Amino acid sequence: MIRAQNVTKYFGGFPALKNISFEVAKGEIIGFLGQNGAGKTTLMRVLTTYLPASAGKVYIAGMDVSRRSLEIRRRVGYLPENPPLYGNMTIREYLKFAARLKDIPHRQQRPHVERVLKDCDLWEARDKVIATLSKGYKQRVGIAQAILHEPELLILDEPTSGLDPAQILQVRRLIKSLEYRRTVILSTHILSEIEQMAQRVLIIKSGEILADSSIENLLKGPGGTSEDGRRVCLRVQGVRLDLEPAIGGIPGIKLARWASENNTHGIDLEMTHPSGDFNELAEKVARAGGRILEIKESKVSLEEVFLQISGNKDLSHSSRA
Numbered sequence: 001m002i003r004a005q006n007v008t009k010y011f012g013g014f015p016a017l018k019n020i021s022f023e024v025a026k027g028e029i030i031g032f033l034g035q036n037g038a039g040k041t042t043l044m045r046v047l048t049t050y051l052p053a054s055a056g057k058v059y060i061a062g063m064d065v066s067r068r069s070l071e072i073r074r075r076v077g078y079l080p081e082n083p084p085l086y087g088n089m090t091i092r093e094y095l096k097f098a099a100r101l102k103d104i105p106h107r108q109q110r111p112h113v114e115r116v117l118k119d120c121d122l123w124e125a126r127d128k129v130i131a132t133l134s135k136g137y138k139q140r141v142g143i144a145q146a147i148l149h150e151p152e153l154l155i156l157d158e159p160t161s162g163l164d165p166a167q168i169l170q171v172r173r174l175i176k177s178l179e180y181r182r183t184v185i186l187s188t189h190i191l192s193e194i195e196q197m198a199q200r201v202l203i204i205k206s207g208e209i210l211a212d213s214s215i216e217n218l219l220k221g222p223g224g225t226s227e228d229g230r231r232v233c234l235r236v237q238g239v240r241l242d243l244e245p246a247i248g249g250i251p252g253i254k255l256a257r258w259a260s261e262n263n264t265h266g267i268d269l270e271m272t273h274p275s276g277d278f279n280e281l282a283e284k285v286a287r288a289g290g291r292i293l294e295i296k297e298s299k300v301s302l303e304e305v306f307l308q309i310s311g312n313k314d315l316s317h318s319s320r321a
């Protein structure tokens, strides 16, 4: 659906995108994740033909965006960072206006507008003036506008930013309901959002792609080397000098991090092979004179992975919005 090859974008002498390449298959839901200023909006504007790249190529449905912008705009729905809504129009007037702009044939305008009013849960509010609407409603109007012409590709720039928690849930639910048969790209600086909404993530920092991975693989841990890698959290009482070699000797243990206080130890284990139960571990611990207080499997959080990849500690705070 999308093929971006070595896309670079300069603003004056400043490179906002540096040699970015990726592909998106039809039907994928992909998230662009990165801090403010990372280049997410710039990349989306290039993909939607609103901004020419300084170098590189982008093809959407096989068409070169620099040559066939009109055809591409017909097939792409775009929710910009600040949707251009007209405050003095009602929702319905605005959507009719948008339908004309998008060259939807006159007779189909009304059914299309009615469809998106219903799909975006705007039916009751259809005759309200846009200026009086809450941010959550406005965002839904922006999304309604983006899907009006039934695009195959939907590009949503920070669709939940600035919304309160209830509105965020509503907008997320709406986007989820739109996925069917569509390719969706959304951007966010919120990690949990990616986990909830996307199947794949492009982590962008300073105009570069730091990681391009399925969410599933990303959560398998940094490096993502082991297919079946898993993490186990263990709390044990015993003598560390006896326990350490016993646990370290278990095949498949890649890494063990110890946090010990007197004779109580919290141990984070990364294992490269799956074992259905913890029998071997429990047995070795017992033989070394240890007593297991707690044992459980734990997931690598997206936050941890992101921090490791981006090497930026500040982000963990700003991202837990």
Ligand SMILES: Nc1ncnc2c1ncn2[C@@H]1O[C@H](COP(=O)(O)OP(=O)(O)O)[C@@H](O)[C@H]1O
Pocket (backbone or CB within 6 Å): 011, 016, 034, 035, 036, 037, 038, 039, 040, 041, 042, 043
């Ligand atoms: N029109 C522009 N002129 C000059 N610099 C810009 C312009 N648009 C974006 N930038 C710069 O490019 C970088 C990436 O911005 P942007 O794509 O908006 O990031 P994001 O959407 O990830 O927050 C930022 O440093 C920003 O200041």
Ligand SMILES: [Mg+2]
Pocket (backbone or CB within 6 Å): 037, 040, 041, 042, 081, 157, 158
């Ligand atoms: Mg942006």
